[in-house]
Each structure stands twice: as C-alpha cells, then as structure tokens.
Amino acid sequence: MNTLTSIQHNQCSYITSQRDDLWEGLETVASHYGAAEVPKLASMAHRSQVIQLYKNLLYLGREYPLGYDYFRERLKRAFLKNRDATDPEQISQMVARGEFVIKEIEALYMLRKYRTLKKRYYED
Structure with missing residues (x-):
C-alpha cells in the first residue's frame, strides 16, 4: 500500500x-x-472545437426529418461559407451558435418522440 x-x-x-x-x-x-502569433495558438484550439461541432452535428443529422443527405449538404455549405473566418471572437460566436443549433435539434427530436408516444397511447 x-x-x-x-x-x-x-x-x-x-x-x-x-x-x-x-x-x-x-x-x-x-x-x-510576438503578439501577432498568439492568435494562431488560440486558433488551433478553435479548430478542434469546430471539428468536434461538425462531427456532433453530422451525428445528429442522421435522424433529421428531411433526410440525412439534405442535412449533410446544408451543414457542409454552412461550414464552407465560414471557413475563412480568422477572428477568434467571431469563431467563438459561431461555435456558440452551433451549440445552440445542437440543442434545438435535440429538442426537435424529443418533441417528435413525444408526439409519437402520444399518438400511440392516447386518442385525440
């Protein structure tokens, strides 16, 4: 011991x-x-956050009501549109927006599940 x-x-x-x-x-x-290179160190951290956000959104898109292909194309277009962003503040805001979208998609899936269970067990 x-x-x-x-x-x-x-x-x-x-x-x-x-x-x-x-x-x-x-x-x-x-x-x-010097100070000019410090944002590059911060952008490396943002890079991993953005990649993880993309992977999470792709995973959630598998059950999207309009189909996975539709979701994947829209997601890819949105990420490619903002690929040239270099301002760490702006990148942080976009990552926060992406996390909000994740919460909204999860809420959409939970609502769909609730409605299915309600239809199955209750008559309206």
Missing part, C-alpha cells in the same frame, strides 16, 4: 512538471514570435 502511494505521488509530480513545462514552452513561443 505504501509503495502504491509513492508510485502515484511520483506519477502526479511527473505529470504536474510536464504540464508546467508545456505552459512555459507556450509562453516562450508566444514571447519569441
């Missing part, structure tokens, strides 16, 4: 030191290249 605790402690201290080294490295890169 005592050796297990010491191994866990050593692993935690190693991970902490690696994390600190990473942040120091990022700060060094940012200071070396």
Whole structure:
C-alpha cells in the first residue's frame, strides 16, 4: 500500500512538471514570435472545437426529418461559407451558435418522440 502511494505521488509530480513545462514552452513561443502569433495558438484550439461541432452535428443529422443527405449538404455549405473566418471572437460566436443549433435539434427530436408516444397511447 505504501509503495502504491509513492508510485502515484511520483506519477502526479511527473505529470504536474510536464504540464508546467508545456505552459512555459507556450509562453516562450508566444514571447519569441510576438503578439501577432498568439492568435494562431488560440486558433488551433478553435479548430478542434469546430471539428468536434461538425462531427456532433453530422451525428445528429442522421435522424433529421428531411433526410440525412439534405442535412449533410446544408451543414457542409454552412461550414464552407465560414471557413475563412480568422477572428477568434467571431469563431467563438459561431461555435456558440452551433451549440445552440445542437440543442434545438435535440429538442426537435424529443418533441417528435413525444408526439409519437402520444399518438400511440392516447386518442385525440
């Protein structure tokens, strides 16, 4: 038990030191290249957010009422239209809008499910 605790402690201290080294490295890169290059580091984080948003929307589009192909084409067009955006603030707003759309699609699916169950079990 005592050796297990010491191994866990050593692993935690190693991970902490690696994390600190990473942040120091990022700060060094940012200071070396100047303020003009710092947004590129931020855009790398936005890139992964945008890709994940696209994947989530594609997954949700499988059950879209007008069909998956219709949904996929519209989604692709919307993402291609905004592919040249470079302003981090604007990208954050578009990602937030995409997350809102995800919530709306989920609500649409839940409503459809509710209506189906209501028709199945209740007579109107």
